[in-house]
Amino acid sequence: MRVSRLMLVTLRDVPADAEIASHQLLLRGGYIRRIGSGIYAYLPMMWRVLRKITAIVQKEMDAAGGLETLLPQMQPAELWQRSGRWQGYTAGEGIMFHLEDRQGRELGLGPTHEEVITSLAGDLLRSYRQLPVTLYQIQTKFRDEIRPRFGLMRGREFIMKDAYSFHASEADLCSTYAAMDEAYRKIFERCGLETVAVDADSGAIGGAASQEFMVTADAGEDLILTSSDGLYAANQEKAVSQPQPAQPLAKTKEGLIDTPKQKSIEELCSAQGLEASQVIKVLIMLASFEDGQLQPILVSLRGDQDLNEVKLVNALTVERSTGVLNVTPISPEQLRSQGLKNFPFGSLGPDLDDQCLSGAKTWNPQFLRLADPTALALESFVCGANQNDKHRIGMNWSLLGNTPISIDLRNAQAGDRCLHDPKQTLEERRGIEVGHIFQLGRKYSKALDASFANDSGQQEHFWMGCYGIGISRLAQAAVEQHHDDAGICWPLAIAPFEVVVVIANLQDETQQQLGEQIYSKLKAAGIDVLLDDRTERAGVKFKDADLIGIPWRIVVGRDASNDQVELVRRANKETQLLNTEQVIDSLTKEINTQLKRGI
RNA sequence: CGGGAUGUAGCGCAGCUUGGUAGCGCACUUCGUUCGGGACGAAGGGGUCGCAGGUUCGAAUCCUGUCAUCCCGACCA
Numbered sequence: 001m002r003v004s005r006l007m008l009v010t011l012r013d014v015p016a017d018a019e020i021a022s023h024q025l026l027l028r029g030g031y032i033r034r035i036g037s038g039i040y041a042y043l044p045m046m047w048r049v050l051r052k053i054t055a056i057v058q059k060e061m062d063a064a065g066g067l068e069t070l071l072p073q074m075q076p077a078e079l080w081q082r083s084g085r086w087q088g089y090t091a092g093e094g095i096m097f098h099l100e101d102r103q104g105r106e107l108g109l110g111p112t113h114e115e116v117i118t119s120l121a122g123d124l125l126r127s128y129r130q131l132p133v134t135l136y137q138i139q140t141k142f143r144d145e146i147r148p149r150f151g152l153m154r155g156r157e158f159i160m161k162d163a164y165s166f167h168a169s170e171a172d173l174c175s176t177y178a179a180m181d182e183a184y185r186k187i188f189e190r191c192g193l194e195t196v197a198v199d200a201d202s203g204a205i206g207g208a209a210s211q212e213f214m215v216t217a218d219a220g221e222d223l224i225l226t227s228s229d230g231l232y233a234a235n236q237e238k239a240v241s242q243p244q245p246a247q248p249l250a251k252t253k254e255g256l257i258d259t260p261k262q263k264s265i266e267e268l269c270s271a272q273g274l275e276a277s278q279v280i281k282v283l284i285m286l287a288s289f290e291d292g293q294l295q296p297i298l299v300s301l302r303g304d305q306d307l308n309e310v311k312l313v314n315a316l317t318v319e320r321s322t323g324v325l326n327v328t329p330i331s332p333e334q335l336r337s338q339g340l341k342n343f344p345f346g347s348l349g350p351d352l353d354d355q356c357l358s359g360a361k362t363w364n365p366q367f368l369r370l371a372d373p374t375a376l377a378l379e380s381f382v383c384g385a386n387q388n389d390k391h392r393i394g395m396n397w398s399l400l401g402n403t404p405i406s407i408d409l410r411n412a413q414a415g416d417r418c419l420h421d422p423k424q425t426l427e428e429r430r431g432i433e434v435g436h437i438f439q440l441g442r443k444y445s446k447a448l449d450a451s452f453a454n455d456s457g458q459q460e461h462f463w464m465g466c467y468g469i470g471i472s473r474l475a476q477a478a479v480e481q482h483h484d485d486a487g488i489c490w491p492l493a494i495a496p497f498e499v500v501v502v503i504a505n506l507q508d509e510t511q512q513q514l515g516e517q518i519y520s521k522l523k524a525a526g527i528d529v530l531l532d533d534r535t536e537r538a539g540v541k542f543k544d545a546d547l548i549g550i551p552w553r554i555v556v557g558r559d560a561s562n563d564q565v566e567l568v569r570r571a572n573k574e575t576q577l578l579n580t581e582q583v584i585d586s587l588t589k590e591i592n593t594q595l596k597r598g599i
Numbered sequence: 600c601g602g603g604a605u606g607u608a609g610c611g612c613a614g615c616u617u618g619g620u621a622g623c624g625c626a627c628u629u630c631g632u633u634c635g636g637g638a639c640g641a642a643g644g645g646g647u648c649g650c651a652g653g654u655u656c657g658a659a660u661c662c663u664g665u666c667a668u669c670c671c672g673a674c675c676a
Contacts, residue, residue, distance in 0.1 A: 093600090468675095505635080
């Protein structure tokens with residue numbers, strides 16, 4: 001391909017609405033254009049990148065026994081009603097775009113495909129003899145994200161590879177899950193990405209075991225915690241640890257203390273000379289459930305710990321065996337509109353009386369009381385007295401009366417000791433989630449009644465797994481991990497072109513001819529080569545080559561008359577002076593061996 | 600949805616306080632000089648000042664409403 005024919009439009013200034021490096025560079029390099037919030041056009045060079053990633057994914061999925069397919073993006077509501085997810089995905093914070101057709105039938109635009117694939121499998125897979133089966137597809141997904149951001153990182157329309165496996169037994173599911181884990185590691189390695197596999201929450205998808213693959217990068221949206229020996233790695237949403245020990249509270253008799261203007265844990269501790277771990281922190285939240293219940297929640301935590309909302313939502317789902325639409329802190333305005341008196345915020349205790357909810361218009365009039373084990377383990381503590389500007393000291397749980405439900409609700413933090421080896425501590429890093437694998441179990445096959453005949457002729461529900469990769473996100477994550485001040489440094493395997501031949505001065509006949517010659521020879525050797533044949537000055541072409549990030553650059557310039565050209569490696573600017581034959585030889589070899597690695 | 604900010608040419612911005620009919624840099628077109636790290640000169644083209652009302656002789660500028668985009672939180676590949 002010739003740059004003069006490539007519709008290459010690069011920008012010198014950084015677009016104002018791009019925040020992170022990868023987003024800025026993709027815009028500046030002429031890879032993407034924003035069409036709407038979270039909606040992007042993939043320009044020709046970007047499409048080449050995406051196709052290269054796609055090809056790698058297809059190869060590895062095929063090698064792992066996957067069957068490529070293509071499922072509809074328009075999905076009937078009825079299918080989602082059967083799985084029980086229509087409500088959760090369309091109402092409240094739901095992320096499914098949905099519409100009505102001319103007959104008034106409701107349809108959703110596929111954010112994921114468990115429903116479609118499971119009903120198909122139930123239809124087509126009748127015998128255990130047909131199992132296991134893994135189906136996958138690569139297509140555009142639609143999600144009405146609450147907050148799209150960072151270009152392709154979180155789009156409302158994005159390209160995803162999603163795979164689903166069907167099994168006769170849990171053991172068989174586990175073996176495919178392990179094979180997918182392996183395939184994912186190969187895929188990311190072949191794409192030139194440094195990733196960490198972490199234990200993950202399975203979220204709205206549901207199911208048992210689940211692992212996320214994170215591209216490590218400071219701009220990542222997720223916080224991941226890893227042990228220094230590398231044996232434990234988890235998303236903070238899921239991570240568990242041994243808490244730091246609490247500072248024991250000097251034995252005092254229980255009593256009331258005045259704590260004017262000491263509303264936060266910090267204010268209280270600094271005014272009273274306490275450690276945060278000696279205080280019980282109380283959070284009041286409102287959970288709205290799929291069945292319409294509005295339930296006030298009272299959470300007690302040790303003062304030095306933070307609430308993990310994912311763990312809270314999971315706990316609530318188990319407690320009520322129904323889906324949670326959202327959980328939000330309760331505000332004084334909400335209390336007023338329920339016709340309730342304000343709570344003594346800043347002085348709340350775990351024993352806040354249910355009386356203060358009586359007469360609520362739409363809420364359940366009793367708190368659901370939960371507490372983290374670190375809070376329950378305190379033998380003596382300080383907590384709010386449920387009246388403004390008063391706290392109680394020397395308290396314990398038996399003095400407080402009815403004990404809340406004990407459940408892990410706190411965030412593991414960097415510095416906590418690891419459960420697998422208390423000598424290790426957790427370190428934190430940021431990551432971009434590019435892949436996620438789940439053991440779904442039989443959640444969907446039961447909900448959609450998808451079954452097969454086992455070896456004794458009995459109908460059984462499938463064991464299922466599902467496995468996703470964000471293709472377009474992966475492309476941007478690669479940029480986030482591989483760039484410098486001058487621009488992108490694409491890993492070879494996913495670069496839009498492998499080599500760019502820059503003719504320094506197009507008016508120089510010798511340079512022009514030699515450039516053309518090298519270009520044709522590389523093309524004939526099967527290399528993805530770009531020829532910069534623009535009549536721009538050399539500096540402009542060098543800057544553009546750096547910006548768009550082609551891994552290798554051949555400069556045909558001053559020494560063209562002696563058949564000497566420069567070979568420059570984009571990532572480290574390493575330069576060699578070679579003749580035509582050498583440059584073609586060494587590039588062909590280098591590229592072929594690099595691309596073969598990992599296959 | 601809550602909190603914060605911004606909308607003026609393809610991109611980056613000034614002008615708004617104090618109303619007088621739109622400007623700068625880059626990019627684009629033409630000509631000349633230059634030609635290995637985003638050249639120089641000359642001449643051009645391109646704007647419903649987000650949109651709708653209002654105030655005024657007159658609005659990019661003041662007022663009201665509205666829409667869009669971005670950032671912080673919940674969502675997730």
